Amino acid sequence: MMDAFQPKDARYMNAGFRLAVPWVFAALLMAALSGCAGFREVRTFASLSASAASHEAITRDYIGALDRRKQYQPEKFHGNLDVLKMRRKAQQASLDVLQQTVADYMQGLGNLASGETRTFDRSLGNLSANLNKATLLDSNEKQAVGALSTLLARAATTVYRQHEMKQLIREGNPPLQEVIRATRKITKNGIIADLQGESALIRRYYDNFMFAPGNPAEPVAMTLAKEAEAEALGRVDDRIRSALSYDAVLDRIAAGHQYLYDNRNEIGSDALDRQLRPYIDALRAAYRDLLDVSR
């Protein structure tokens, strides 16, 4: 109705615009939808991995073990234990770097997955004000152009982040798997095996007390020794359980990242998000177990 009051040229232009609008909207919508990816589960996985990968207590315990063991060995061996402790202290920085590198990598992946888009939305905030000056658009059209322009620009950031994530996962997976393999090897074959040696040391100590030739068989003393032995062995078992839980956490991180690597071309799709969830659930359960055991 308002068209009737507009100059003739303006009416022609308006008619031309209206012919173009469906095409423009379709193009904007396609561009927006093609990059309308969500990285929610990738973000969750990365954030959980970053928190769980760093378990400095295990390294501290590996070094502190030598001081603990002094009480179960005659003093003549303490010098050797001190030397060994110095060697382990020299390894501490490298061991921490192994863990921290995995945590940093996951932090980087998480940051990519959670790229802030609100700042960008604000930068488009003036768009609607400027669109109001476009007198040949009615209010619905202005609103639609504004909304789709925002979507399109968001899609551009999404496409960019998606590209960066694929590249990071493609390049990061081989060394990440290698670093996790090395950390797991140290945990299982070194730290846990060494703790099993500590259990043997504790048993030997209390066996000496209870069974050494010439030691009087005092029932009360025997009972107390057995209780003390059980407590000491229980503490070592807790440490072994904690190390095993950490190993399980690393295993879940490796599995989840391998899945992302194998399906990196699907990053941003709902299907990948859905299929990543079981990996996240498994990691969350392992991390919860680690926190429970390490308490």
Next chain:
Amino acid sequence: MDKFTSDDAFELGNQFRDTAIALGDWRIKNRIRLSRSQWDELDDREIKLLNAASNLYTSAIDLVLEDSRGTLACLQSSVKNAKSAVHRIAIFKEALDLASALILCAGAVTSGNVAAIPAAIVALEDAAAAIVDSGASGA
């Protein structure tokens, strides 16, 4: 002789540890036949074996750390790339301010020049693709 690997060292540590445990079991089983000095001597050997096992585990961990140094450097570089990628996203947002200005221009154009809209969209898509490409070539 082949290079002594971390697996060899871990395995050797296990052998020492398990031997110490086996000796301890034997000592307990045969305690009636052992004098105090024999008992103590064997006990001494067990401690030495267990400490030797701990030494070997520590050496094996050294070897693992040494082996992983190359891959660690590679991963650290990926981590660095991730951080710089996040940094580039921040710059891209600034670039998007420019892109949004272009959209504003396009909006202005639409009011008087409908034919310019597709070109403005293509320009925006090109700008986004260029940033992605520069991210790819810069990585």
